[in-house]
Amino acid sequence: MSDPILSVRDLERRYASFIGCTKVSFDVWPGEVVAIVGESGSGKTTLLNCISGRLERSSGSIRYRMRDNRFPDLAELSEAERRFLMRTDWGFVHQSPAEGLRMRVSAGANVGERLMAVGERHYGRIRETASEWLQRVEISPDRIDDQPVAFSGGMRQRLQIARNLVTHPRLIFMDEPTGGLDVSVQAKVLDLLRGLVTDMSLAVVIVTHDLAVARLLSQRIIVMKNGRIVETGLTDRVLDDPRHAYTQLLVASIPES
Amino acid sequence: MTLPAYNFAYLDEQTKRMIRRAILKAIAIPGYQVPFASREMPMPYGWGTGGVQVTASILGPDDVLKVIDQGADDTTNAVSIRAFFAKTAGVATTTRTAGATVIQTRHRIPETPLKAGQILVYQVPIPEPLRFLEPRETETRVMHGLEEYGLIQVKLYEDIARHGHIATTYAYPVKIEGRYVMDPSPIPKFDNPKMRNSPALQLFGAGREKRIYALPPFTEVVSLDFEDHPFSVQRFSQPCALCNATGVYLDEVVTDDRGGRMFVCSDTDHCETRQADGHRGPGLPQTQQEDAA
Numbered sequence: 001m002s003d004p005i006l007s008v009r010d011l012e013r014r015y016a017s018f019i020g021c022t023k024v025s026f027d028v029w030p031g032e033v034v035a036i037v038g039e040s041g042s043g044k045t046t047l048l049n050c051i052s053g054r055l056e057r058s059s060g061s062i063r064y065r066m067r068d069n070r071f072p073d074l075a076e077l078s079e080a081e082r083r084f085l086m087r088t089d090w091g092f093v094h095q096s097p098a099e100g101l102r103m104r105v106s107a108g109a110n111v112g113e114r115l116m117a118v119g120e121r122h123y124g125r126i127r128e129t130a131s132e133w134l135q136r137v138e139i140s141p142d143r144i145d146d147q148p149v150a151f152s153g154g155m156r157q158r159l160q161i162a163r164n165l166v167t168h169p170r171l172i173f174m175d176e177p178t179g180g181l182d183v184s185v186q187a188k189v190l191d192l193l194r195g196l197v198t199d200m201s202l203a204v205v206i207v208t209h210d211l212a213v214a215r216l217l218s219q220r221i222i223v224m225k226n227g228r229i230v231e232t233g234l235t236d237r238v239l240d241d242p243r244h245a246y247t248q249l250l251v252a253s254i255p256e257s
Numbered sequence: 258m259t260l261p262a263y264n265f266a267y268l269d270e271q272t273k274r275m276i277r278r279a280i281l282k283a284i285a286i287p288g289y290q291v292p293f294a295s296r297e298m299p300m301p302y303g304w305g306t307g308g309v310q311v312t313a314s315i316l317g318p319d320d321v322l323k324v325i326d327q328g329a330d331d332t333t334n335a336v337s338i339r340a341f342f343a344k345t346a347g348v349a350t351t352t353r354t355a356g357a358t359v360i361q362t363r364h365r366i367p368e369t370p371l372k373a374g375q376i377l378v379y380q381v382p383i384p385e386p387l388r389f390l391e392p393r394e395t396e397t398r399v400m401h402g403l404e405e406y407g408l409i410q411v412k413l414y415e416d417i418a419r420h421g422h423i424a425t426t427y428a429y430p431v432k433i434e435g436r437y438v439m440d441p442s443p444i445p446k447f448d449n450p451k452m453r454n455s456p457a458l459q460l461f462g463a464g465r466e467k468r469i470y471a472l473p474p475f476t477e478v479v480s481l482d483f484e485d486h487p488f489s490v491q492r493f494s495q496p497c498a499l500c501n502a503t504g505v506y507l508d509e510v511v512t513d514d515r516g517g518r519m520f521v522c523s524d525t526d527h528c529e530t531r532q533a534d535g536h537r538g539p540g541l542p543q544t545q546q547e548d549a550a
Contacts (some may be wrong), residue, residue: 080403087407102390102411109414116414117407123417123483145418 003065005030005203006051013043013050013062014208020046020225024060030057030170031201035218035235037208043227044207045175051205052092052173053082064171087117091164095176097156100163101148107134107159110142114167133162135184137192154185158192172197174206178213190216211254215239223247266313266346272296276314276469280460283471288433290384295467305338305363306464312361314341315376315460321349323357328365328523335363348526352526362436364427366448368505368527371457374475379442381463384470386430386440396493406438409481417486426491432479439470446480447490447506453478497522498540500531 004027013020021043028034030247048217049055051062053074062074067089074082086092094100099121101110111130112120131141138149138156148156157177164172177193178186194217197204214221214235221238223231223246231244240246260421264270272294298306316322322342326335330352338361339350351357354369361378371377377518387397390408400408409430416424429446433439441452442461452459452472459472472478482488496503498519507520519540522528 079399083403083405105390105411105415106418108418109411112414113411114409116410117405121410121482121484123414124485127418222286 003026003071005065006205007061007063007071008051009063011047011050011062012058013046013055019043019227021050021224022179024229026222026229026232028171028203028205029202030065032220033197033202033204033206033218034220034222035206035208035214036222036224036250037211038224039209039250042224044209044224046176046227047224048173048205048207052090053086054092062072067170080135085112087114088167089169089171091169091172093157093160093164093172093174093177095179097148097153097160100160101156103148106145106147107139107151110148110159110163111166112162118167129166133166134159136196141202151179152185154189157181157189161189161193161196166198168200169202171203171205174204176208176210177206178208178210186213193217199232211239211250223250263345265318266316266342266348267299268296268310268313272310272375273314275308279469280311280314280471283460283469284458284473286437287472287476288437288439288470290468290470290505292467293469294355294363295464298464299341302465303382304334305361305380306468307462307466308361308363308378308464309338309341310464311378311460311462311469312342312359313340313346315378316346316348316359318346318348321351323351323360323526324362325360325365325524325526326363328367328508330523331525338549353364353530354524354526364443364445365506365523366444366451368502368522368524369530370451371455373456375457377457377459379444379459380415381440381442381460381461381466381468384440384461384463384466384468386428387436401437404431404436408514409438410483412487413481413483417483423482423486423488429488432481433472434477435479438481441467441478445491445506446488449478449480449488450490452476493520495520497528497531497538499538500528500536501538502527502531502536 006028009025011024012022024047035091036047038044050057063071064074065071108127108130111133112126115126133143134141134144138153139158148159179190206217218235221235222229231238231247239251242251276293281293283291296310296361298309313376324335324339326332342348343350352368359376363380385397387400387408390412392395413423427443427445429449431439431441431449443504454475456474458474461470480488493507495506502522506523508523509518509520511518
């Protein structure tokens with residue numbers, strides 16, 4: 001467990017002359033949840049998209065520990081390998097479930113798609129697995145044949161989580177997973193996520209502007225401003241004893257409850 | 258008054274060369290959709306502009322052309338395309354499957370087994386089997402390139418989830434030589450097994466979508482399915498009402514407004530040949546049988 005699963009070094013992404021993120025270096029260890037926080041426009045999402053291979057980087061390196069313990073830079077992998085990684089070993093939970101789900105395909109098929117993509121060709125087994133996963137994310141298996149368009153926001157988000165976890169990935173990227181949900185539903189989704197992350201000892205990189213989400217889920221925090229990391233450390237330490245002026249401002253801006 | 262002078266088979270020679278190059282490439286990579294510069298044809302899209310361009314490019318003066326539409330030689334589409342080539346190429350036409358060298362088809366493969374040397378040209382409305390699952394063409398091309406065919410299985414899954422069995426009955430996706438997934442055009446899945454290892458050359462032309470693909474003779478064609486829901490073809494409980502044939506694809510014909518109906522061969526040539534050979538179905542009027550007797 002002493003080797004990082006993901007290692008980012010001097011990552012930079014420019015949009016023409018404008019900086020998306022720069023000089024970003026950090027490691028993620030297996031089973032660890034890392035939160036990237038910062039205000040809108042601080043480069044969080046750019047960073048997440050770069051390391052998850054959805055956006056091309058301008059320079060720097062991103063290495064990932066494969067299941068066979070190789071540690072290649074993602075740029076060394078062929079497109080086929082990268083895409084295979086994305087639908088087996090990785091997951092990506094979008095802020096808007098419509099981006100991560102097939103809205104006009106039944107819940108069961110949404111969960112089963114990754115299984116079929118890796119070659120499962122037995123309808124009964126796919127359905128059984130899909131039904132188990134729906135139960136794990138607290139969706140009634142009766143709704144296995146309903147389309148996500150008929151689901152509430154919270155259910156869609158939970159379905160998206162199930163769809164990502166069905167192949168037992170090792171690394172999950174999340175972009176504001178509780179973004180559009182109301183507070184009680186948010187709490188439920190977070191609770192579920194926390195349980196699953198611990199059960200499956202997932203490594204997670206989660207982007208959020210909500211420090212409460214970061215405190216609840218993550219062990220470590222990375223604070224970003226203007227595309228740069230300004231502070232990083234254990235979540236409790238950073239939130240209770242912020243050192244950088246910007247982090248102090250962020251923490252101070254949470255209304256007292 | 259002089260009639261406009263067309264080049265042989267309507268298309269100019271440069272266009273035919275371009276289409277033949279696409280056809281050769283398609284034959285070299287079975288099941289792969291080759292883009293080509295589809296021309297405007299003197300008929301609307303959806304009436305077989307792709308098939309007509311392929312036929313025009315492969316037709317020679319000695320060819321004998323047969324055109325079928327839903328198995329019939331006498332429907333509007335079939336009659337006008339046959340007349341089109343009789344006029345612009347002056348080739349011989351026929352309705353007999355066995356006597357034709359080039360057969361252009363829409364929605365059927367003839368019942369009479371095809372022979373080596375024959376070419377079957379399909380009219381294709383939508384060549385991309387992944388289209389209704391993934392709308393981005395850039396993405397479907399990558400998926401074909403990387404052999405990512407999980408999505409097509411999702412479609413079949415949805416069928417079983419909704420109907421209890423694979424309810425896709427036409428344009429049933431097939432895998433070619435273990436590589437490309439292909440849309441066989443809207444033929445009934447009943448005809449899918451006929452594509453496999455056929456001694457004839459099969460060409461597919463999509464005019465609006467500007468794609469050509471092909472199955473060379475003796476190509477492996479497998480219809481996709483699930484292990485616990487294997488591929489199967491439609492079965493009919495009765496024989497053809499006119500020629501008493503079994504094991505052929507039947508059309509339902511409504512005969513009156515009181516629920517009367519009969520099932521007859523969709524392949525008119527097959528049906529007529531059998532009737533000429535003396536086969537008589539239960540649907541033929543009694544008087545005719547008396548006449549014959």
